[in-house]
Amino acid sequence: MTYFAAKSFLAAKSFLAAKSVRYSLTVALALAAAQLVAAGAEAADYDVGPIHIAQPWARATPKGASSGAGYMTVTNNGTTPDRLSCVSSDAAAKCQIHTMTMEGGVMKMRPVEGGLEIKPGETVTLKPAGLHVMFVDLKHPLEQGKTVEATLKFEKAGTVDVEYPIMAIGAAAPGVPAGGGTMQGGGMMQMKH
Numbered sequence: 001m002t003y004f005a006a007k008s009f010l011a012a013k014s015f016l017a018a019k020s021v022r023y024s025l026t027v028a029l030a031l032a033a034a035q036l037v038a039a040g041a042e043a044a045d046y047d048v049g050p051i052h053i054a055q056p057w058a059r060a061t062p063k064g065a066s067s068g069a070g071y072m073t074v075t076n077n078g079t080t081p082d083r084l085s086c087v088s089s090d091a092a093a094k095c096q097i098h099t100m101t102m103e104g105g106v107m108k109m110r111p112v113e114g115g116l117e118i119k120p121g122e123t124v125t126l127k128p129a130g131l132h133v134m135f136v137d138l139k140h141p142l143e144q145g146k147t148v149e150a151t152l153k154f155e156k157a158g159t160v161d162v163e164y165p166i167m168a169i170g171a172a173a174p175g176v177p178a179g180g181g182t183m184q185g186g187g188m189m190q191m192k193h
């Protein structure tokens with residue numbers, strides 16, 4: 001619940017104290033609807049089979065960048081391991097799941113072969129300086145305030161189209177504009193396909 005929604009909810013609550021039950025129900029429903037609309041502006045969560053995807057987001061890219069990155073939290077609520085791959089994106093020639101590791105003082109990223117395993121009951125967070133969805137060979141820059149779509153494939157659970165709201169260049173997390181470990185412009189970055 002946003003601060004604004006919380007405030008208006010409290011206001012409505014005291015207002016309702018003097019009203020009939022039927023009327024209060026109507027207002028409560030209207031409030032719930034208003035909150036749903038407000039939530040629509042933020043990232044949606046996705047479910048495919050027993051897989052839950054929360055808070056997808058991507059980073060805006062500078063002009064001329066050839067690749068961009070997306071992040072999210074993936075939980076496997078099932079009883080068998082599953083494997084995540086990225087099939088396609090509307091903004092890039094291809095998309096991949098990448099790992100990032102420090103090797104000899106250099107940050108290297110490379111595609112996860114055969115898909116990223118997510119064990120039963122496990123939650124895996126894709127975040128800056130770690131695992132990420134890599135949008136390779138961008139057709140256009142990722143622009144803050146817009147979204148980039150990717151089709152994700154889970155070996156067992158199936159495919160799902162996910163929209164990643166695009167945050168600022170170098171954003172550390174949704175709603176956190178401060179940079180730190182930006183993926184783009186990496187003189188230190190080596191990429192293997």
Ligand SMILES: [Cu+2]
Nearest residue numbers: 098109132134
């Ligand atoms: Cu990458």
